[in-house]
Amino acid sequence: MPWTYILRCSDGSYYVGSTVDLDRRLSEHSSDDLGPVYTRRRRPVELAWSGWYERIDDAYWFEKQVQGWSRKKREALIRGEWDALPLLAKRPAARRRILDGQDRLSD
Known part of the structure; x- marks a missing residue:
């Protein structure tokens, strides 16, 4: 299932991403080895918002849109x-x- 999501980082900033497996991706954001450096340096992170999409390209498109907001x-x-x-x-x-x-x- 494709998702777009927003994480709230410990410093109050937001991280926007998309994935086909939200639970796995959230686990990666909390891992020492996986996930982007941005969230690794701003842990703990919490899921602030997520939206499900029919197609992965729709989730990716919305991710890119929200990143510019x-x-x-x-x-x-x-x-x-x-x-x-x-x-x-x-x-x-x-x-x-x-x-x-x-x-x-x-x-």
Whole structure:
């Protein structure tokens, strides 16, 4: 089963990956010999989010997409705040304009 996942590292950073065997991959991240150097140096790590996909190329594509996301956008995904993701994709100045417009509408 293909997965995309986000790990929360001990230093508060996030690691995004994809795999066909999530349990095995999580074990590798905790191993002294296996897994990427990034997480080896930031252990312990914990699974913050995971999503299952029908095809491995879909999981890999989403991994690459999330790797380019801001911290705030990754944290919205972890919290399951799907509606917030489009707004968080905007540049900060554009986000402020949108939010300022919403504040004026609610007055």
